[in-house]
Amino acid sequence: MWALDSSSFTYSLDIWKNSSSAEIKTKTVYPRDKIYKLSPETTYCLKVKARLLPRKIGAYSPVYCIKTTVENKLPPPENVRIDAVNDICVLKWDYASENMTFQAQWLHAYFKKIPGNNSGKWKQMPGCENVKTTQCVIPQNTFQKGIYLIRVQASDGNTTSVWSKEKRFDAQLQSVLVPPTINVKPTNDVSLRVFIGAPEESENKSVNQHYSLIYEIIFWENTSNAERKTLEKRTDFTFPNLKPLTVYCVKARVLTENERWNKSSVFSDPVCEKTKPGSTSKTWLIAGICAALLSIPVVTYVLKLFLRCVRYVFFPSSTPPSTIDEYFSEPPLRNLLLFTSEEQTERCFIIENTNIITAVEETEQIGEDHKKYNSQTSQDSGNYSNEDDSNDSKSGEDFPQQEAE
Structure with missing residues (x-):
């Protein structure tokens, strides 16, 4: 039984100085254990009893007494x-x-x-x-x-x-926890991807590889004191939506997930990386280059347009634009649109007697030399006059005579 269940036994030791007034001290010991801090050249007595877990307890052994030796020249640490x-x-x-x-x-x-x-x-x-x-x-x-x-x-x-x-x-x-190793890589979408090396992957391996671990990560912008703190069980994660072309720093430490141990490592050394420009910055860069290349023609066009407006307002043209001129091609209508220093006049013919129209039509058959008519110019003032100096009555009498001939 002793050989088979030796690992299940514990032992209780009572020890005291060999005197009537000695104080008894009780200690839990192993089968081969040492009792420290005894007086040199002194007789001590002891007895032991065994206990088989969980509840079986044996009786005490017989008392055994022994005298200690002289004190060693060098004390132990x-x-x-x-x-x-x-x-x-x-x-x-x-x-x-x-x-x-x-x-x-x-x-x-x-x-x-x-x-x-x-x-x-x-x-x-x-x-x-x-x-x-x-x-x-x-x-x-x-x-x-x-x-x-x-x-x-x-x-x-x-x-x-x-x-x-x-x-x-x-x-x-x-044992202590070893701080993790950190690797930070910028991505094209203005983010930082963080890789955490677990302690068992580091060069200094320790017993903390037996723990269930989580990681406390502190993240901040290099030019700012504002820190972001997060807990991660993953060893690969991303900080998204960052500022382009900005330096950010990361540090981390290891924590035990079991609250019973309440252990943590020191923080790792900070690792800093600069974010990439990102697609938006590239777009603005291309737009800026294009704007710079197009700025000279655009400025030239705007300047010409401005001068044209000034010339139209302060120095108007004496002729209408071609778009208006094509719709008002008749001379009378065109004259209405033109500003001239001299008033335009029209020539008109007045026939004084309606009967003369028939006579004139008949005389056209005889010849042009038999036709006589009066012409008169019309002014804007409304006054009319005959072209010849002869009176109206004489002109009216000539037509019957020519008709008779």
């Missing part, structure tokens, strides 16, 4: 911890003495639940070998998903301290 600085994990510890050399090791925590000696399963921490400072940087790809134990040891030449108290490290809870 204390207060071992892991701090997140930007996008990296830093292992730190405290030590009172200076000019010491340190090293760190790590172990999968589940090995503690397996009975037996696991001292050979500890692994050296990369970047934390023989360091002269009280901290070292943990490489991003050292820990995957899981729980680990970390310990640190001090040395001074050939003298070494015991290992520090083992620090429990949960990769999901304590």
Whole structure:
């Protein structure tokens, strides 16, 4: 049973100094665990009971007493911890003495639940070998998903301290998120297309590839302090309807979607790009070029039209336009439209006696030399006069005589 269900057992330890007034301390321990901060050269007694999850509890073992050894010349490092600085994990510890050399090791925590000696399963921490400072940087790809134990040891030449108290490290809870990588590409429709590289695609891989991630993006115009913030699960999206030929900047960070972890990365470095002119700008550019090319003929035409209007108003022509002249081609009508300094006159003929018309018609058959008539010019004043100096009565008597002949 112990061999089959060893991973399901937990152990409760009671420990106290071997004296009547000693205080008993209770701790949960692994099968092979260490009890720290005991007094040197002192006898301690302890007893252990097992618990099989969920509710089966065993009895205490017999009491066991043992005396601790003398204090080591070099004390172990204390207060071992892991701090997140930007996008990296830093292992730190405290030590009172200076000019010491340190090293760190790590172990999968589940090995503690397996009975037996696991001292050979500890692994050296990369970047934390023989360091002269009280901290070292943990490489991003050292820990995957899981729980680990970390310990640190001090040395001074050939003298070494015991290992520090083992620090429990949960990769999901304590590791940092790496900021994403950003690539921005301008498009022809005056937009910016943003590509986000997930942390697992970046050069510095870390355990945050096991999270369900969302991205917080901040977007702004380079010459303005007004920022736009958006949350995206996609790694490919577009900012539309932007100003042409304008520089915009983008930065982003990673957030965990599970509120239990409440983790986020630092923001990435801003990436700035300039938008393209767009089709509208091209249209205006072409229109501007065409307008420039056509401006000289247009100005010339407008100037000619203006001069023509001035000439028509202030210097009118003495003859009507050809369009009017063709409809008024008769001389009397044309004379009405013309402004002349001299009045026009008409020639008209008046026959004084209606009987003379018949006589004249008959005399045309005899010859033109027998025909006599009076002519008279008409003035606009309305006064009429005979062309000859002879009187009316004499002219009237001549016609009967010629008719008799």
